[in-house]
Amino acid sequence: MNAWSDNDRDNMGPPVTRAASANSIPPLKNGSDLRESGYLIDVGSRTARFRRKHKNKMLYLLSFILLFLLLSIAIAMAVLYVKQKNKKPIPLCLSKECLRSAANLALSMDPNAHPCEDFYQYVCGNWAKEHPRPDAFQSFDWFREKQSKVYATVRDFLNKNITNQPLPVKQAKDLYTACMDTETLNKRGLKPILKQLELLGLPAYPTYINVTDDTDYAAYDFDWLEAVIKIKVQLGMDVLIGFDIFTDPKNSSIYKLVMGSPETTNPFPSMRNGKKRHIGRRSLVKEKIEQYKNDNLYDILDDTNGAKGFKSAENKDDEEKITHIYKLFYAELIKLFVVEAAPKSYNLTELYLDQNIFLAANDYYNFSNDMYELEADNDTSSEDDEYLNIPEYTVYEIQAHTDMIVKDNNGTAIPIWKRYVEGVFNTSDVKLNFNTDKILVSDPDLMYMSLMAAYLSKASPVLIELYVWIKVVEVMAAHTTTELRILFQRSYEALQSRDSYTPSRTHQCVSAVNEMLGLAVSYAIADARFFYNTKPKIELMLNELKNALAHLVGQARWLDDDTKLATYQKIIQMKTLIGFPDWLLNAEKLEEYYQGIEVNPKTHLENLINIIQVKIKKALNKFRIGNNGSWATDPIEVNAYHTFQENTITVPLVMLQYPFFDLGLDSLNYGSLGTILGHEITHGFDNFGRLFDKNGNLLPWWTNETINSFVNKTQCFVDQYSSYIVPELGEHVDGKKTLGENIADNGGLREALAALREHLRKKGPEQKLPGFEHLSSEQLFFLSFGNLWCGTSTKETLKSDLSDEHSPQIFRARGALQNNNDFAKTWKCPTGSPMNPSKKCIIF
Structure with a gap:
């Protein structure tokens, strides 16, 4: 019979076919023969049987472990597959x-x-x-790059037809047009400054020059206080006296009068790319910086001529070089006005006139140094905590203290402070009570005010006039003719370095518009979707x-x-x-904000002065109004x-x-x-x-x-x-x-x-x-x-x-x-x- 039948079961192999002799019984063989023929198997020892039994168990164990591992891998792969299927990969951001x-x-x-x-x-x-780094910048970073792009955007807008815009936006365009019209600026020459000097009660050129050689200096009188009051009201500029309306340090809901050393020494737009600092102004902590030496000279324009006069100072020691540059600058500034406004029939020779002018520049420089030393000597390096108690005085108390210092210095005391504050507020709608309206004055500022009064009490009136005249002319001159702008530029480059640059005229004018009418420009580029x-x-x-x-x-x-x-x-x-302010996009509100401002596309300097005067009056009128907070800067x-x-x-x-x-x-x-x-x-x-x-x-x-x-x-x-x-x-x-x-x-x-x-x-x-x-x-x-x-x-x-x-x-x-x-x-x-x-x- 077959050992493995394929009836009703799987056939494990081909059927076995016996040979014809298979029915006969083979002869018996001995043990060796049987073993050799494969019919007998050796009977093993107990050890052999154990090994065989153990080998079988190991095979079973290995099989089980392998099966378990395969099952685990299958489960893990299934879990990962499900997770991967449900979890979306983090995509790349491909937006612009x-x-x-x-x-x-x-x-x-x-x-x-x-x-x-x-x-x-x-x-x-x-x-x-x-x-x-563009040539116009001595430093360049993301902030300056962004500001340049903003100015470019504003420039493009101001060059467009904006007839449908609110009045302040049109005025911004006119302000820009007047600034860019250098042909008209040159044609008008020094006339805008001369007109303003007349309104301020100042001469067309300093009396100190004595062009007609008939001035009696001993009998000459100059009401410096009246001039300083007018300068503050008409130009918003501090000369000799610093004055401001500021939030009360101890009660931020109200305003206080503040006096001290000059702080707003140049109210006009900066014509250079200066750094802006944080607006977190330290209340009454006056940061005394050399503004009178540097700030105004930095407000200059492009240079198209050489700097022959200034180059002579290059080999001098630094201090002597700087002194020479300043004196030469002021001498040339004065001479331009003497040539323009002095009587044509004066008898002075050119040499004698130049000697007078340079002597005036020298005396002005020394006077300026004295004023600076008064400020610097009374500056403070004390810790901030000492400013928790800032004194406040009536004008009478300040005057009494000033008179004491003046007399101690063998000077002649004159009434100053009540007349000054009263004169400034006469242009406003506010009436002061000098018995109750007190003025905040830090100790260093009080000392400066007293020593300044003592110094002026003994100074020559013609020298005080010279000082005031140059201070005023200096800040206005940079906004007039190309000749004056070149004078500023040469001075600046001589003081700085040969690789200093000035922004383009376009950049300067856009910056000026932004500084003077910032919200009007912002209205034009703001979007309600914001x-x-x-x-x-x-x-x-x-x-x-x-x-x-x-x-x-x-x-x-x-x-x-x-x-x-x-x-x-x-x-x-x-x-x-x-x-930007919530009301900015409301045209009526914008016009109300700039109410009173007048701008003419042909009178650049007058435009700046008019805007300053409107701002000064508004600042004075807010004195009695509570402080509700305001924007610290333009948008x-x-x-x-x-x-x-x-x-x-x-x-x-x-x-x-x-x-x-x-x-x-x-x-x-x-x-x-x-x-x-x-x-x-x-x-x-x-x-x-x-x-x-x-x-x-x-x-x-x-x-x-x-x-x-x-x-x-x-x-x-x-x-x-x-x-x-x-x-x-x-x-x-x-x-x-x-x-x-x-x-x-x-x-x-x-x-x-x-x-x-x-x-x-x-x-x-x-x-x-x-x-x-x-x-x-x-x-x-x-x-x-x-x-x-x-x-x-x-x-x-x-x-x-x-x-x-x-x-x-x-x-x-x-x-x-x-x-x-x-x-x-x-x-x-x-x-x-x-x-x-x-x-x-x-x-x-």
Whole structure:
């Protein structure tokens, strides 16, 4: 029979066929034969049987394990498949905003630099190559590049037909037209200035020159006080006396009169690309700077001639060189007016006239130095806390103190202060009560006012007139003829360097229009869609930043509970002004705002003066009106501001655009604009902001214990930033002077990162940036922050930057990142590496 039948079962192989002899019985064989033939199998030992049995079990076990692994892999693959099927991959952001941001970052970066060694070089190493500095700028960065583009936009608009626009917008165009009409400016010559001098009661040229050689100096009299009053009212300019209406430091809801040393020394538009500072003005803390020496000479235009007269000073010592340049400038300025206005029949020889003029320039320069020394000697370097108690006086009390100082210096006292304040307010609708309306005067300012009065009481009237005359003519002259603008330009270049440049005439005129009629220009470029598109995003960002600061304050162990509570309250009450005023797009409101202004497309200087006069009158009329807060700047200024006395953040419209916002990804927006806004928020709690409470009042609201802890922590920042050296100059940053801004930079970065994390936690992961898919959102955040401070500068600008309250931009980026633990973790920087020092400075 067959051993394996295939009936009704699977056939395991072909059937076996026996040979024909298979039916016969084979002969018996011995054991060996049987074994050799395969019929017998050796009987094994017990060990052999065990091995056989164990081998079978191992096979079963291995089979089971293999089956289990296969099953596990199958299950895992099934789970992953389901997850992958349900989970969408994070897509690339391919919007034009993302592509633009990606291209900018990629082109600006130096891939050969290591982020943990020099993050600024890593992010900005190629920025200067991709953004060449225009000749008109001695320093160039994102802020200046944006401002240039804004000016270009305004220029294009002002060159269009705008007949259907509101009156102020048309006036802005006329103001621009008058500024650009250099042919008319040259044709009118010095007549606009001469007319204004007559209205001010000043001569066409200084009496000091004595052109007719018949002036009796001993009998000459000059009412300097009357002239100074008229100059303030008609030009809005401080000469000898500084006067302002300012928010009461201790009650921000009302205004106070303020007097002291001159502060508004040039009310006209700047004709150069100067830096704008934060508007968080230190109340009555007068920052005495050499305005009378520098500011006015910087307001100059293009140079088309040589600088023969100034080049003679190039080989002199620096101090002697500067003195020579100034004296020569003032001599040439005076001579232009003498030649224009002096009687043609005067008997003086050209040589004698030139000698008189240069002697006048020399005496003016010495007089100016004396005035500057009076201001500088009475400046203060005291700590901010001392300004918590600023004295206030009646005009009679100020006069009594002044008279005492004048007599002590053997001078003759005259009534000054009541007559001055009364004369200024005569142009307004306000009536003063000199018994109750007190004036805020800091101790240094009171000393200046008294010593100034003593100095003038003994000075020659003709010399005082010379001083006042040059001060006034200097600020007006830059806005007239090409000849005068060239004089300014040559002087500026001689004082600065041969690689200094001046903006184009177009740029200057757009800047002037923006400065004088900023809201009118803003009306033309503002869009109503802003209110429901961009503004809600910024409001959300600001709220997240405030919440982030509140959280950081809660973690700060050096703040006691009372101070923390007060800090929370100040954060809650901090107001924000975003984009532009809500009423701006209302044509009637705009016309009401600029009511009284007159502009003629043929009279540039008169246009500026008229606008200034309207603004001065409005400022005087608001004295009795409560302070409801106001915009710190125009919507088209590239900056952001913290106003201490109003506890308000102002974010102009142009800051809410590329390259600060609208960057495509939240990580980029928060790394740029978010850190800027965080900076401004932190200003409310820095070394000066901490003096102002939630209502913007200059009142103590920190406990003494907290103040001591704060001071100890700030020393870390002072030491850190003082260690930074500008390689091109070999000079250190002033860590104490820049302390407030450095604290704001550090706090703003930490707040913005915390706000971004919370934002993404609610919103979910953001898209990837093309070309940067390998980077996380936090890494992109830090890239955006570093890129914000990319820029290039000349040595002269770097030198100037070291005297500013802000650190040079490279150190603004480096300092904040070195103090940030999250930066080190995100970029995996080892402890002790340049960007991750073991010692970090942290306040908030």
